[in-house]
Amino acid sequence: MSQPLPSLEVCLSPALLHLFHTKNTITVIIDVFRATSTIVAALDNGATKVIPVSTVEECIALGKAIPNSITAGERDGKVADGLQYGNSPSEYPVSFVKGRSLVLTTTNGTRLLHMVNEASEIITGSFPNLTAVCDFLVQQNKNVLLACASWKDRFNLEDALFAGAVAQKVAEHFTINCDSARACMSLDSDAKGNYFEYLKRGAHYKRLSGYGLESDMIYCTTPDIHPVVPILKGNELLIHS
Amino acid sequence: MSQPLPSLEVCLSPALLHLFHTKNTITVIIDVFRATSTIVAALDNGATKVIPVSTVEECIALGKAIPNSITAGERDGKVADGLQYGNSPSEYPVSFVKGRSLVLTTTNGTRLLHMVNEASEIITGSFPNLTAVCDFLVQQNKNVLLACASWKDRFNLEDALFAGAVAQKVAEHFTINCDSARACMSLDSDAKGNYFEYLKRGAHYKRLSGYGLESDMIYCTTPDIHPVVPILKGNELLIHS
DSSP: OOOOOOBEEEEOOGGGGGGSOOTTSEEEEEOTTTHHHHHHHHHHTTOSEEEEESSHHHHHHHHHHSTTEEEEEEETTEEOTTOSBOSOGGGOOHHHHTTOEEEEEOSHHHHHHHHTTTSSEEEEEOGGGHHHHHHHHHHHOSOEEEEEOOBTTBOOHHHHHHHHHHHHHHGGGSBOOOHHHHHHHHHHHHHTTOHHHHHTTSHHHHHHHHTTOHHHHHHHTSTTSSOOOEEEETTEEEEOO | OOOOOOBEEEEOOGGGGGGSOOTTSEEEEEOTTTHHHHHHHHHHTTOSEEEEESSHHHHHHHHHHSTTEEEEEEETTEEOTTOSBOSOGGGOOHHHHTTOEEEEEOSHHHHHHHHTTTSSEEEEEOGGGHHHHHHHHHHHOSOEEEEEOOBTTBOOHHHHHHHHHHHHHHGGGSBOOOHHHHHHHHHHHHHTTOHHHHHTTSHHHHHHHHTTOHHHHHHHTSTTSSOOOEEEETTEEEEOO
């Protein structure tokens, strides 16, 4: 008899995380606009590691302690006081980040990352590493939880759309008995591969384009431009090899 | 200048309800499988009122206190001990319910109904009264929250699909700056009007068809067979007139 397929589930908000098993599960942290897009951009462009932290204070302290580091993070769409750089993936080209450590504070993504600490592996996903994430999940052959960072616990369209794109691509390798996953797959069907266009109907499009960040959103929704998998080791995100 | 349109939002789970304003808002309680389908069937078939209660004990006590009443409710797909009838809409034809009061205990739907007690009006919705609900919302011209009862706080596909069907039909009359609503509208697009077929991918289809309740699900997903709006007055659901 063949082995049953591992399960794939989607958690639409950190406020629902208690309803899911994260133990012995690969958890994919999804924060498309923009934390998990920026993380994969920095690592693929040569950063030695990304250290996600919750507060600006921690970010400043770690930045002082770690040689050749960059401190980054935004609050309300602006570089936070005391930090050097923002949360835009395009701020981290090879010429800038190669060989350096990025200490990044984000609100939603980092919080979720710390909430799932029982997971067997924690990786991060966004459109720039869509296929790399899918390939990793299929190879591992374990239960998967796609965990949307959302926006202050409110469901958001971009994280759910990415979860749907992953679920759709790996569906034949998993048992999907999770209505959230099925709903996300409908988002993916409705988007027909035009992720950025689809997300123009979302609340974040309005907020971020108000900050002049439309080009960031195009970057964050472009598939497979950074085909690597950031994986958490201790408190550091590194490229899975 | 024209008045701004009222807002329409969707709450995907009672565990997310704290993120929404329910005050001065029309709240639509959605529990497609099967509470809000059964409620509208009973009222449209002539029940004088439906009294939703949380526990089997309350249901029995009220049933004794109210003349000509029926006590009903299920736990795990079976009529609960001490009650007379179940939670199937087809159990309440005109010949049975006309002129009687239905005291109904449900887990998810009733709990949510008691959570939104600040709303200006509370109505119930499901596919059997889809168009009636839409017409009511457009006429009222107030902010709307479509509140999915879900299943023990877990997102479910059928309530979200109904929310999407409503949002799609009334979209031009409301401002929809809510990602949950947008996602539900994608479910409705993906379903292409074949609600029952679409929901075969959902977890509830598997659970309820395991109890032999496929015909109930067909009933609950058939649009506009009970074109009335149940509205909460005190602790009683009555037909809005």
